[in-house]
Amino acid sequence: GAVVSQHPSWVICKSGTSVKIECRSLDFQATTMFWYRQFPKQSLMLMATSNEGSKATYEQGVEKDKFLINHASLTLSTLTVTSAHPEDSSFYICSARGRLAGQNEQFFGPGTRLTVL
Amino acid sequence: LAKTTQPISMDSYEGQEVNITCSHNNIATNDYITWYQQFPSQGPRFIIQGYKTKVTNEVASLFIPADRKSSTLSLPRVSLSDTAVYYCLVGGTDKLIFGTGTRLQVFP
Numbered sequence: 001g002a003v004v005s006q007h008p009s010w011v012i013c014k015s016g017t018s019v020k021i022e023c024r025s026l027d028f029q030a031t032t033m034f035w036y037r038q039f040p041k042q043s044l045m046l047m048a049t050s051n052e053g054s055k056a057t058y059e060q061g062v063e064k065d066k067f068l069i070n071h072a073s074l075t076l077s078t079l080t081v082t083s084a085h086p087e088d089s090s091f092y093i094c095s096a097r098g099r100l101a102g103q104n105e106q107f108f109g110p111g112t113r114l115t116v117l
Numbered sequence: 118l119a120k121t122t123q124p125i126s127m128d129s130y131e132g133q134e135v136n137i138t139c140s141h142n143n144i145a146t147n148d149y150i151t152w153y154q155q156f157p158s159q160g161p162r163f164i165i166q167g168y169k170t171k172v173t174n175e176v177a178s179l180f181i182p183a184d185r186k187s188s189t190l191s192l193p194r195v196s197l198s199d200t201a202v203y204y205c206l207v208g209g210t211d212k213l214i215f216g217t218g219t220r221l222q223v224f225p
Contacts (some may be wrong), residue, residue: 036215093161108160108162
């Protein structure tokens with residue numbers, strides 16, 4: 001099946017700094033990528049949808065100036081958490097949908113654990 | 118977007134068949150039904166997808182009645198490694214919204 005990678009797998013940063021998380025589709029072109037956040041013992045919460053070459057669409061309640069999303073190519077999307085604070089500590093997961101025969105299927109990355117001190 | 122309802126948790130023993138049912142009364146004509154499995158601190162893993170009737174692959178079967186308002190994921194002969202959270206999602210080519218999922222605990 002298609003593979004989606006994320007980098008880094010975990011990151012620890014100080015409060016007030018910015019952190020960038022990369023999401024790559026390794027063997028297919030991802031026309032759409034999605035970013036989710038997951039707190040412990042909870043379900044995944046969709047943050048935003050990004051299409052290659054256009055601005056991301058954010059879900060209600062998600063601050064677009066705090067969570068910057070860039071989808072510059074068909075294989076890469078980035079999420080930057082700006083001025084991170086301890087409440088931003090979470091598990092961030094991306095997924096991708098591409099130009100494959102099973103286009104209704106989303107492929108998920110392994111996730112990035114962000115801890116803000 | 119169709120909302121899904123699943124049992125919060127289920128318990129089973131090794132070797133048993135587990136059936137997890139999901140309700141999606143507002144499913145749209147173009148929506149597919151997809152099930153994912155998630156282990157702690159990992160991204161969801163695709164299990165199976167279907168549109169109607171029955172779909173089977175090497176790990177599971179998916180049963181969808183004619184009205185498509187529900188679906189049942191069937192895991193044959195579960196093992197300890199099947200302990201995970203299982204999510205039922207419905208959608209077409211748009212975004213997928215996760216429900217609460219079903220936490221399956223398999224005991225020896």
